[in-house]
């Protein structure tokens with residue numbers, strides 16, 4: 001293809017189309033190709049030269065964000081995007097929290113500048129984010145045992161920690177749950193950190209395979225990193241009970257493993273920020289050393305601001321200082337320093353009692369809407385499905401998602417026949433569902449579940 005085409009940026013022109021294009025570009029002479037006069041010769045010499053990028057193959061679409069691209073291209077009016085975990089209103093519109101608008105207005109009024117942040121990010125944000133996670137009076141904070149640096153949301157923060165593991169724990173393995181958020185594998189692959197899976201989801205019970213999970217964590221080489229979803233496990237929506245968390249902490253401690261929490265949904269699982277941080281705080285109370293990546297994409301709706309943090313809890317303030325210095329060293333050549341806008345929003349909201357209260361109320365409202373559609377979807381399934389199938393697993397799951405148990409062919413049917421966009425692992429984002437669409441979705445699920453194998 002490349003040998004017969006002239007490429008101009010992202011558009012490719014067949015040679016016979018060039019004259020047509022010349023007319024469109026006009027006689028200004030500003031286009032360097034047109035100034036050569038002998039356009040056809042230029043075409044010839046370019047056309048025989050293979051691209052240096054010939055060896056670069058087409059990458060597959062992203063399993064989650066690629067779903068949104070496919071959704072945009074669908075013109076059917078019934079279409080429904082339940083792919084990415086992003087909160088929508090009942091009218092299925094994106095939602096900017098009022099408290100975020102308030103914080104942004106404040107920033108405008110103050111006339112905050114756009115100077116570079118330090119490599120570790122905004123100090124007020126780093127302080128507030130660690131306090132939100134552990135609780136302000138927690139000994140790990142008072143004793144300055146936490147190395148916190150601002151990251152490019154949850155993903156960027158995970159990536160920084162992965163780079164630190166690669167550099168300082170060569171050969172150490174990260175254990176991730178089967179299944180997990182798809183990007184975890186990409187992150188550790190790109191950071192060249194070996195990983196393997198521990199059992200988590202049991203398709204027979206559509207619940208947690210707790211025995212399998214404990215066995216696999218026990219069997220991992222001593223000193224492995226154990227990636228845990230702090231709350232609202234993605235994609236299953238199944239979390240360990242408080243008693244199970246205690247047992248997980250026991251075996252992790254016994255085997256000298258290093259826990260690595262991914263907290264992307266604090267406040268979104270139960271509606272309470274403290275309750276959703278209970279797993280992390282349990283490990284902190286035991287004096288363990290561990291990682292926690294945080295994200296404000298979901299709970300403050302700051303998806304595009306890329307605001308989050310990586311926290312490393314250390315056994316001494318001295319170790320925390322050294323770890324922080326190395327995290328900065330990793331960040332500097334990667335992206336130099338993080339963006340300020342989202343950090344200021346979070347610092348303002350968390351640092352002001354009134355705004356903090358308003359945030360909690362809005363978060364409860366969002367979490368509440370998701371719980372309401374979850375219930376409505378369940379009710380619709382139960383009333384429409386005459387097969388006797390037990391749908392109660394939908395109500396047992398928590399957070400933004402429901403793991404439907406639909407396989408790839410069934411998920412394909414949801415999209416191809418019903419225009420319901422979802423990930424191929426059978427996950428649907430209830431945050432993208434309205435009450436009005438529950439019945440339609442139930443019809444699609446029942447058809448896909450019973451008529452496609």
Ligand code: KET
Nearest residue numbers: 064084085153154155181234262264295297
């Ligand atoms: N961890 C988990 C478990 C997670 O689900 C996400 C995002 C992230 C981290 C990172 O989010 P960030 O915006 O970098 O702070 N999950 C949703 C979006 C995505 O895939 O990027 C999703 O699963 O739909």
